[in-house]
Amino acid sequence: MQREGNTPDGFVRIPSESLAEVELRHLISEKDVTIAVPGGGATITGITEWVGQWRHQTVSIGWDWAVVDGIVVLVSPSEIRTNIQLVSRTGSAEPPALAQIHLFHWIESLPWRSGAVEELLAGERSLNKQR
Known part of the structure; x- marks a missing residue:
C-alpha cells in the first residue's frame, strides 16, 4: 500500500x-508548433501548465491543446504531464486509464480555455491586426 504525500519518486499522492480540493493557478501557456494533433485540422497548438498545493506540497499539471475548427481542445488525455499520482481509498495507485479519466475531468473543470489560452490567442489576434 502506498501512502499519500510526496515520496522519493517525486510523486504527490492524492486520493x-x-x-477537486487541489486549488491550481495558471503558470504558463504558450504556442508550440511541434505538437501533432491526431487527425490533423489544428490551426494553432500549444501547451499550458498549472501549479498548486496539496498539503503543503507543490503539484504541477500540464497538457497540450489545439484549436480545431475554431474550438480549443485538450489534444491527448494520455499525455497529461503531472507529478500527481492518484490513489484509491485503500491507498493503492489508481490504474493509469482511470487516473487519466479523473485528471481529464479535473482539467475540464478548470477555466483554462477562457482564462489562459484564449487570452494568448486574443493577444495574437490583436498583433496580427496591427501588422
Whole structure:
C-alpha cells in the first residue's frame, strides 16, 4: 500500500476523491508548433501548465491543446504531464486509464480555455491586426 504525500519518486499522492480540493493557478501557456494533433485540422497548438498545493506540497499539471475548427481542445488525455499520482481509498495507485479519466475531468473543470489560452490567442489576434 502506498501512502499519500510526496515520496522519493517525486510523486504527490492524492486520493482521487480529493482531487477537486487541489486549488491550481495558471503558470504558463504558450504556442508550440511541434505538437501533432491526431487527425490533423489544428490551426494553432500549444501547451499550458498549472501549479498548486496539496498539503503543503507543490503539484504541477500540464497538457497540450489545439484549436480545431475554431474550438480549443485538450489534444491527448494520455499525455497529461503531472507529478500527481492518484490513489484509491485503500491507498493503492489508481490504474493509469482511470487516473487519466479523473485528471481529464479535473482539467475540464478548470477555466483554462477562457482564462489562459484564449487570452494568448486574443493577444495574437490583436498583433496580427496591427501588422
